[in-house]
Amino acid sequence: MSSGLLALLAFTPILLAGILLLGLRWPARRAMPLVFLVTALIAYTGWDMSFNRILASSLQGLVITLGLLWIIFGAILLLNTLKHSGAITAIRAGFTNISPDRRVQAIIIVWLFGSFIEGASGFGTPAAIAAPLLVAVGFPAMAAVMLGMMVQSTPVSFGAVGTPIIVGVTTGLDRNTISGRLEQLGSNWDQYLQLITSEVAITHAIVGVLMPLFMVMMMTRFFGKNKSWREGLEVLPFALFAGISFVVPYALTGVILGPEFPSLLGGLIGLAIVTTAARKGFLLPKTAWDFAPRDQWPSEWFGRIEMKLEDLAAKPMSGFRAWLPYVLVGVVLVISRVIPEVKAAFTSVGVGFSNILGETGINAGVQPLYLPGGILVMVVIATFFIHRMQVRELTAAVKESGSVLLSAGFVLLFTVPMVRILINSGVNLSDLPSMPIAMATWVADTVGGIYPLLAPAVGAMGAFLAGSNTVSNMMFSQFQFGVAESLGLSTALIVAVQAVGAAAGNMVAIHNVVAASATVGLLGREGQTLRKTVWPTLYYLLMTGLIALIAAYGLGIVDPLV
Secondary structure: OOHHHHHHHHHHHHHHHHHHHHHOOOOHHHHHHHHHHHHHHHHHHOOOOOHHHHHHHHHHHHHHHHHHHHHHHHHHHHHHHHHHHOHHHHHHHHHHHHOOOHHHHHHHHHHHHHHHHHHHOOOOHHHHHHHHHHHHOOOOHHHHHHHHHHOOOOOHHHHHHHHHHHHHHHHHOOHHHHHHHHHHOOOOHHHHHHHHHHHHHHHHHHHHOOHHHHHHHHHHHHHOOOOOOHHHHOOHHHHHHHHHHHHHHHHHHHHHOOOOOHHHHHHHHHHHHHHHHHHOOOOOOOOOOOOOOHHHOOHHHOOOOOOOHHHOOOOOOOHHHHHHHHHHHHHHHHHHHHOHHHHHHHHOOOEEEOOOOOOOOOOEEEOOOOOHHHHHHHHHHHHHHHOOOOHHHHHHHHHHHHHHHHHHHHHHHHHHHHHHHHHHHHOOOOOOOOHHHHHHHHHHHHHHHHHHHHHHHHHHHHHHHHOOHHHHHHHHHHHHHHHHHHHOOOHHHHHHHHHHHHHHHHHHOHHHHHHHHHHOOOOOOHHHHHHHHHHHHHHHHHHHHHHHHHHHHHOOOOOOOO
């Protein structure tokens, strides 16, 4: 079979998902079971994967799904707990006091607070936390999901305390061979990884500075009563200020300190600067913008989880005490990732499965305390005492949260196993490369010298499939490295734009959309969200590709291996 036909066959599940979700507007609960079956059939007949390996990959996906559902449950439970404790009422009032302008609220909650949470946790947590918080302060559920997906871009490459770089790139490259070559040239692995980190940080800073503006423009266009782009542009000075307030400390941290803290410190410093500026009215538009009255919203904007004013508990509570649970989430996430003893304690509790169904090399596991879901549940328990709640209030929150998981679980039961089959398809009886590698190889062979323009799209494809920057980097870093070498380009640059493209791909990752939708009870309308988030994704990939082209040929960027 030619490489073109092989790539087309490998692309079929992605194409089918796009047609069903975007073209025919099927809900994911109908589309993904069919996509899963088609993927398994292609793996069995086209790739000669053994039935045992397909089944093992599916079981691996089910274990990963449990972890995702645990995160979703924790995020929803915290929101419902704060609803019943009265904290949401105080938080809503607090944002109104900073600014009644929904554009300003979106930038602060999603771009800055969401980036901080991404830096601490990653793995889709920002959308799972930011989306329900937006709903709590009065945003339509669909707008909340769209915005929550858009923040999964700039901060993602350094999410979860740098995991996509430290784990994804490091394990995705042939470290031993590369280290040997670097040492012969008077360099070393740490310097090479830092070069990649610096180029990722600088590229993201250039492209990502406009993301707050795009967020508010898309919000006013798709969810404003006037359907206006211009109303989003009215907040241009403040949006640029917010973008700069994040990307400057973000880029400096990446270049100076390495991959662990850019998103964490960028989000934290940016949040402090922008919130203070907003309170003083700095660069705010003259007139505040709001959604139309709720009774004028289309029905598809509403999710099953809606925070109506009449439903919210109203108890005297300071803003600090109301926000304290979210502060605790960030603090505990950071401590659990940074302090080795705490990390070891959290990761010691878990269930693991090695060589599922025999000598398959397919492993999976769940660490309930280390996953963000466990930390969210711990904070819920702490909130019960901090907010002096009644047992019946916490019971109601648990019951409401549990009911949301059923529909989310059904979709993810097919989506994640489908992804694992694609990723694990490299072990087969026909000695073919894995399906993602087959697609990427054909692209590289076809486009030649303009490959830097398309390298970010390869990373995005991996993230679209896996819903993870880390996994995309593991799949494609060595491939990107090899293409760069064959074209005489900087290997560090091409691996860096792989990581940036993989971050952008999270905005259209199917099971990220499903997970974010589940937190606000909006399952079944994933295609509508994807049709919106595809535009900022294309912007991100095009700009990153242009930067890579300029850096490779205009600036002559090199590294120790070239």
